Amino acid sequence: MTAFGKSLSITPTSIPGLLLAELPVHGDSRGWFKENWQREKMVAAGLPDFAPVQNNISFNDEVGTTRGIHAEPWDKWVSVATGRIFGAWVDLREGPSFGTVFTAEIDPSRAIFVPRGVGNSYQTLEPDTAYAYLVNDHWSPDAEYSFLNLADETVAVEWPIPLADVEISAKDLAHPRLADVTPIAPKKTLVIGASGQLGLALRTIYADASTVEYATRADLDLADPSFVASRRWRDYGTIINAAAYTAVDTAETPEGRAAAWAANVTGVAALARIAAENGITFVHVSSDYVFDGTKDGAYTEGDPVQPLGVYGQTKAAGDAIVSTVPRHYIIRTSWVIGEGKNFVRTMAMLAEKGVNPNVVDDQYGRLTFTNDIAAGIRHLVESGAAFGTYNLTGSGESLSWAEIAREVFSAVGHDPQRVGRVTTEEYFSGATAPVAPRPANSTLALDRIIAAGHTPADHQEALRTYLASE
Template sequence: MNNAPIVQETGIAGLLLVHLPVHEDARGWFKENWQRAKMVAAGLPDFRPVQNNVSFNRLAGTTRGIHAEPWDKYVAVIGGSVFGAWVDLRAGEGFGKSFSATLGPGQAVFVPRGVGNGFQTLEPDTGYSYLVTEHWSEKARSGYTFLNLADPSAGIPWPIPLAKATVSEADRTHPMLDALTPVGPRKTMVLGANGQLGRALAALAPADGSYEFATRGQMDITDARQLAALDLSGYRAVINAAAYTQVDEAETPAGRRASWAANVTAVGQLAVACTQHGTTLVHLSSDYVFDGRKPSYTEFDAPCPLGVYGQTKAAGDAVVAQAPRHYLVRTSWVVGDGKNFVSTMTRLARAGVDPSVIDDQFGRLCFARDLAAGILHLLDSQAPYGTYNLTNEGETVSWARIAAEVFAALGHDPGRITATSTDGYRAAHPAMAPRPVHSTLELSKIKATGFIPPDQFEALAGYLAAYLPEA
């Protein structure tokens, strides 16, 4: 018995016609109306419905729609047959494009958010079922967009003329296409907008209103009440660029509490909210989840953190991995608009200070602009969910080597850098938390998605010119 569905494109982006195997005998018929594993394998999005609605229609010619709701849905006939009509009401070049098909027990349709759905029954006592990705509420109704069934530009060939059909007064009076405001894209929320990554995302994200940026003052992720009140029903993704990153301070009693609150407890609450709304969670991880005993790390290496900060990041990673739609982006040695190692070395070089810099910790820089570009690439390309390492490309180097490169790029003598060991540095700074010796992250997985990070030292030159020009 062949139970594999077949998924067919329709000409409207994301609108998919599904052909379902129907098994008939003298008693009637049986079908698997929705079977997640088989549907996803056949090509449907893993849209994870939360509510099932059924419309029962007594008369042939009953006509409903065209409604575009603020969620995805999967529609199918559970008795009788219908003529289905769909119109793309989303902003973009597809606006106004229509598709129609007759649905019986052997057909279903996946309807993405923003595509109007309507139907006309062809038989009495017809049942029309739809699975949706959000719970219905009166508030949600404000996000509907309606199109008149008789709109001439849609060109829908209703089998039963609308004048003879059973149609509600509301559906008869909905606006024509030329009077509609197109449905905009679901938004992406960036938390931690004032950080180095948040600022880089603000510089690269489209300026069409599809990205919103929240500073800690606007959304403190450690405030459980604020997170509980966060409504993600209109968001396709949340990029969590907020975190506790004070590595040394995390070893203190107060720092330990703050680190666990921001990096674990808040992340867990955020992951639950994203799961409930089918929202993609992008979360930043760190090389500190490893002990640094290996020369480099892949996405498949198990965490083994040394200090409190690394422990909280590893715990947060485990929580995020339970969200069905997540990108866990692991990075290291981030440099952006703000205080960081490169900005510190620049200040010291210009001030005439000759610093001692550790030469037995190894890794690669990650410039916030390239980190942001990689994250946007994952979202826009709809890369497979999961964990991705993301830093700049290039050879593995020490902190002392980076300091020398900064001095040289600024026209200062790199010989002013004094190399020191981690133990030697800790002797002068006893509060320093343990750090991994090796922080190099393998990049083959992110490259396989089509994103090729720039070389770290090529990016360094651009960074110094953009953020740290000579005063």
């Protein structure tokens, strides 16, 4: 009999993410009423905001109707409108909880949230039982499903009515035992821009993780709108956007301006829409160029953006778009050093060749090595840190480009005084092509990323380590 007068409450079960809910039901002699799904109240009570897109009802005439055990790549919110069921749930996801069982009776005053990959089954305990479930994806023949035999001896569900005495479909009878089940894999991570400096560092830190995919520009070009239809996005849990148009000076030309806006804004907007519509965590890498560099002190995540040039404007616009995605991390960084041609390698090469360069001495910041950015991104995603914007650069004393160049010369065994100091205006005085304005202060405050559990490496120590490995 349906229990009236309960308070809304959510209780964890033995299966991670499987949540049992007690529902308030209001009734009198005329019947009863309940809010079967009320987003605001239920999310506040502890249910995930799983964004259902479809509501299904299975009506069962007889006592003992038995269905399952089916695991799909989407979440479910299971309840009954009339009648009563005995439900059995088995974790069929890859991982340490594979094969864990939970059972409970469900009537109109109780419901259960079934996360992606947990096998769902039930047996009716009353006639005329209407079994209802909301799901957050549409059925697709291309999705990955998994099934377990109702009579599996390993999980050994204690069905109230023996399976020999109930009607079971031929398909359910043919499902495999646990030892032969294909587990549901975790949602995938997609790294975009996988051939760039940060993309290569992400390849290293994720190594051979089977659930991480990598897309180069040849595979997925943010400036090409057709990429939106290139994948079944519901299969992804995280997108890491390590791609960007970064030619800051060329961006000041008509052609460069168009290319920068196409990749850094239009393409990012399409990714943001995909992430928002599919519940994907969107990691987006931003830049110190969103600031004008006039602040006295380190920039925090909350400081207003004031970009000076086209590149900075496109990055600021991209940040604003990404901030609307419910699950997002915006990673602001500066002076990035990784594989391929970069400032540090250029200075080391000039030192060895006997060249005495003049280097800008009125722009200040910290180097950021791509392996540190990659480690910080992985930490934020896997630790479940609060969504939002995080500054992520090297730590330590803020230096000018000239001071860093002298550190490079010293580290490779050459006289640091060979590096001359010039102003930005002097350095670009002879330029014949457009030059983007640079922020004089690129120092970013690191308090928030440190509070989230990731302590960036000291950039001067990281510089010496980098040069020693070359």
